[in-house]
Amino acid sequence: MAFSMKDVHFALGETSILEDINIDLPPGRIYGILGPNGSGKSTWLDLLIRHRVPQQGMVEYNGHPLGSYSRKQISKEMALVPQDYRLNFPFQVLEVLLMGRYPFLPRFASPGSRDLDIVREVMQKTGLEKFQDRMVTELSGGERQRVVFARALVQDTPVLILDEATASLDIKHGLHLLSLVRQKNQQARTTVFSVFQDINLAAAFCSHIIFFKQGRILLHGPTTEVLTPQNLERVFDVRAKVYFDDYAQSTQVVFKV
Numbered sequence: 001m002a003f004s005m006k007d008v009h010f011a012l013g014e015t016s017i018l019e020d021i022n023i024d025l026p027p028g029r030i031y032g033i034l035g036p037n038g039s040g041k042s043t044w045l046d047l048l049i050r051h052r053v054p055q056q057g058m059v060e061y062n063g064h065p066l067g068s069y070s071r072k073q074i075s076k077e078m079a080l081v082p083q084d085y086r087l088n089f090p091f092q093v094l095e096v097l098l099m100g101r102y103p104f105l106p107r108f109a110s111p112g113s114r115d116l117d118i119v120r121e122v123m124q125k126t127g128l129e130k131f132q133d134r135m136v137t138e139l140s141g142g143e144r145q146r147v148v149f150a151r152a153l154v155q156d157t158p159v160l161i162l163d164e165a166t167a168s169l170d171i172k173h174g175l176h177l178l179s180l181v182r183q184k185n186q187q188a189r190t191t192v193f194s195v196f197q198d199i200n201l202a203a204a205f206c207s208h209i210i211f212f213k214q215g216r217i218l219l220h221g222p223t224t225e226v227l228t229p230q231n232l233e234r235v236f237d238v239r240a241k242v243y244f245d246d247y248a249q250s251t252q253v254v255f256k257v
């Protein structure tokens with residue numbers, strides 16, 4: 001298993017945020033995380049990357065307790081693109097991307113030629129070359145988000161965690177970044193967790209879906225099996241039609257408004 005969670009409970013103060021989380025997550029899949037606002041999706045991602053630690057239960061990564069990994073080891077294994085990350089310091093885009101290599105550098109060492117090669121390759125693939133000398137503080141919100149996303153690709157980890165990572169991007173750049181993630185998943189069997197509000201994007205991109213509701217995992221499974229009108233009604237209280245779309249070559253959803 002890439003991850004395994006047993007009887008996980010997480011609370012903030014007196015408020016229970018996640019309850020009874022029991023799930024085994026094999027590697028090499030693209031997991032779409034879906035659920036209403038406030039259902040615990042981002043908090044659950046925080047448990048995966050150990051930004052938060054559950055009060056009860058066990059989180060394992062590759063068969064070992066997540067708590068047995070150092071922060072640096074975790075950074076070599078997992079990269080996160082947060083929902084709303086603010087790059088407030090006046091670094092150049094190239095410098096921010098090089099930060100993705102820091103977990104792999106010995107203490108006090110500077111990035112080497114291999115690190116620069118990885119950064120250049122990601123810049124080229126993500127179309128960020130023309131921004132490399134610009135200050136991140138002088139980019140638009142979407143451009144900055146593309147830099148944060150690219151930095152996670154530079155980190156080049158077996159696990160990639162995306163929290164509505166393309167929500168502020170235009171459709172072309174969003175689809176392009178997701179296609180890069182999928183290519184990497186197919187070539188290197190990376191494991192991807194991605195929260196989406198756009199259910200059709202999740203349907204097109206994810207092999208598996210995990211539905212959250214009120215701090216619990218309500219159900220999970222292969223996208224084609226669990227993305228049904230009944231489940232969408234249970235989770236989101238909406239009426240929907242689910243069908244296979246030839247053009248998208250994936251399951252798609254239309255909603256009754």
Ligand SMILES: Nc1ncnc2c1ncn2[C@@H]1O[C@H](COP(=O)(O)OP(=O)(O)OP(=O)(O)O)[C@@H](O)[C@H]1O
Pocket residue numbers: 012015017035036037038039040041042043044
């Ligand atoms: N720092 C905090 N203090 C208190 N409650 C919090 C805090 N952060 C999150 N919560 C609460 O925890 C619950 C889960 O939040 P979380 O951000 O994980 O939900 P989510 O499913 O990712 O939501 P969204 O779709 O709106 O991003 C919510 O009820 C939220 O109000």
